[in-house]
Amino acid sequence: MELDAFFFAMAIPAVLFAGVSKGGFGSGASFAATPFLALILGPGEALGLMLPLLMLMDMGALRPFWKQWHWPSARALLIGSVPGVVLGVALWKVANPDVFRLLIGVIALGFVGWQVAQKRGWIRPAKRKMRPLAGYIAGATAGFTSFISHAGGPPAAVYLLSQRLSKTEFQATTVLLFWILNWLKFVPFAFLGIFTRETFTANLFLAPVAFAGVWLGVWAHRAISERWFFGVTYIFLTLAGAKLIWDALT
Numbered sequence: 001m002e003l004d005a006f007f008f009a010m011a012i013p014a015v016l017f018a019g020v021s022k023g024g025f026g027s028g029a030s031f032a033a034t035p036f037l038a039l040i041l042g043p044g045e046a047l048g049l050m051l052p053l054l055m056l057m058d059m060g061a062l063r064p065f066w067k068q069w070h071w072p073s074a075r076a077l078l079i080g081s082v083p084g085v086v087l088g089v090a091l092w093k094v095a096n097p098d099v100f101r102l103l104i105g106v107i108a109l110g111f112v113g114w115q116v117a118q119k120r121g122w123i124r125p126a127k128r129k130m131r132p133l134a135g136y137i138a139g140a141t142a143g144f145t146s147f148i149s150h151a152g153g154p155p156a157a158v159y160l161l162s163q164r165l166s167k168t169e170f171q172a173t174t175v176l177l178f179w180i181l182n183w184l185k186f187v188p189f190a191f192l193g194i195f196t197r198e199t200f201t202a203n204l205f206l207a208p209v210a211f212a213g214v215w216l217g218v219w220a221h222r223a224i225s226e227r228w229f230f231g232v233t234y235i236f237l238t239l240a241g242a243k244l245i246w247d248a249l250t
Contacts, residue, residue, distance in 0.1 A: 001041060001196070001199070003198065003202055003205070008205070010036070010037070010040050011049070011202065011206060012206070012209055013036075014032075015209045015213060016213040016216070017030075017033060018030040018033040018054065018057065018210070018213060019210050019212065019213015019214045019215075020213050020214075020216050020217040020220055021217065022054075022058070022061055022214055022217060030057070030150070031111070031150040032108075032233055032236060032237055032240075033050055034046050034047065034104060034150050034151070035104050035105065035108045035149070035237060035240040035244060036236070037049060037050065038101060038104050038240075039243060039244065042097055043097050043100035044100075044193075044194045045198070046104075047149070047150065047194055048189060048194040048195045048196060048199040049199045049206075051182060051189060051194075052199075052200075052203045053203060053206055054178075055182045055186070056210050056211065057210050057211075057213070057214050058178060059179075060211060060214045061214065062175055065168070065172035065175050067172075068172040069169060069173040069175070070160075070169045070172075073135065073160055073163050073173055074173050074176050074177050076132045076136055076159070077135050077136075077138060077156055077159060077160075077177050078177065078181070079135075079139060080135060080136035080137060080138060080139020080140040080142075081139040081140065081142055081177075081181050081184065083143070084139065084141060084142060084143020084144035084145075085146075085147050085181075087144050087147075088144050089147070089188045089192065092192055093192070098247075098249075099248070101244045101245075101248035102244070102245055102248035102249065104149040105241040105243070105244030106245065107148065107151045108237045108240055109241040109245075110154075111153075111154055111237060112234045112237050114154045115154075115230065115234060128162070129163055130163070134159055134162070135159050138155045138156060138158055138159035139159075141155035142177075142181070143181065143184075146182075146185065147185055152178065152181065153174070156174065157174075160174065
């Protein structure tokens with residue numbers, strides 16, 4: 001990783017975009033920064049660069065929602081996330097970078113497909129509350145996809161939407177879940193060597209951008225259409241995901 005003008009020209013918009021999503025649009029699209037960075041960095045570098053920044057953003061988002069979460073739902077997802085993270089660690093030890101490019105690309109396209117299906121009514125929340133077992137399964141999926149590409153939002157949302165939470169409870173539970181899950185990932189990331197001196201140095205430069213993105217997201221929540229924001233996100237993720245899959249297979 002070279003911290004040159006090209007790197008910052010790519011990294012600053014990606015981190016800013018993640019902050020905007022965290023601060024104003026439920027954080028659902030914040031993982032889009034990882035596929036974007038994976039176009040110019042190795043998968044490990046992209047993951048290692050983004051995790052501390054996402055944790056900073058979580059800290060900014062946690063205070064407004066403190067103790068407003070639905071703990072039973074968060075607990076089920078967190079219990080399930082542990083084996084998901086363990087599976088991610090096991091795969092990391094044996095797979096080469098192209099496998100992770102492929103997985104990040106597939107997850108990016110899967111996210112777009114899931115969102116489109118939800119908007120069109122092809123996927124609807126369960127009519128009855130899902131049982132804790134479903135929460136464990138959703139948590140395991142979220143833990144794995146979060147470890148691979150910081151993209152645990154959709155599996156967690158499937159379960160949380162079935163719990164008929166209020167808007168505030170849903171957002172607060174999501175914030176709590178990924179605040180703890182990101183700490184859970186931090187330890188194996190460190191032992192696997194995903195964090196490097198270069199990612200740490202880059203984090204120092206990009207931390208103000210992360211906070212600025214969260215602040216901008218609060219403003220954008222009132223000033224920018226959610227439909228426009230996510231429309232741009234879906235187009236970008238489709239292109240980035242397809243490019244990563246192409247690179248991995250060729």
